[in-house]
Amino acid sequence: MPATPGQSPVFRFAPSPNGLLHLGHALSAILNHDMARDSGGRFLLRIEDIDLARCTPELEAAIYRDLAWLGLEWETPVRRQSEHFADYATALERLREMGLVYPAFMTRGEVKARVAASEAEGAAWPRDPDGSPHYPEDDRHRGDDERRQLMAGGMRHAWRLDMEKAIATVNRQLTWQETVDGTPTIVAADPAAWGDVILSRSDAPSSYHLSVTVDDAEQAITHVVRGRDLFQATAVHRLLQELLGLPQPLYHHHRLILDEDGRKLSKSEKSTGLQALREAGASAADIRRRIGL
């Protein structure tokens, strides 16, 4: 990836400790580490543990163990998202002051039922690039009084971005710079494809999109290198960067490591887990070979 003039590149690997690392994580971590080394840049590790119910200290320890075994070194202290909820709350407050977020009261089950009912009538329901249905419009159209009343009554709620308003506020076509086969390319961002994304949950004070955007800026990341499965999500991150006045890094979404059936690896799959491979006698060099490095 090209260096940013006058700036020492900063790379990061940002795993979530909600499962064990697999070969796909190894590819991401090694690419970031080696690109940082080869460009005289920095390599940071960020623990994305906002999901307090699923992330555990044991899985976090396993991440450090696996990465050290791969021969990687990273700067310390490591940023752990669970220690920075205040930063995400500040960003959310800013968006709230801009009138771009609203409290969303529907449970997952209610959304599912609504979508199913609509689809049963033959109406297509919009879905995001990951295949999840867009959040219904009901809550977006509530008045302030009704919102206050529902919240005062103790209704559990998340906060969602009013995508239409957010796009209108930015009011220009957003793009990002993606490195494809070593060549810088401009990609048009399509945040609308995601609908009203969630920014903070009823059971977690932030969301992936919000915390990743805030942290990439907070840690002055210049190069985001991550799997292709997050390519489309970059549109949301670019929108949030614009709204919050944050700098935009360069992006490279690398190939994914697939299983024998051509599916994305999952954290529960034993045969491709780094710990399991190590215990079966593999070396770090074997892992590099297996992922084509």
Ligand code: GLU
């Ligand atoms: N925490 C995310 C994951 O484990 C990666 C975030 C990112 O690289 O932007 O999938």
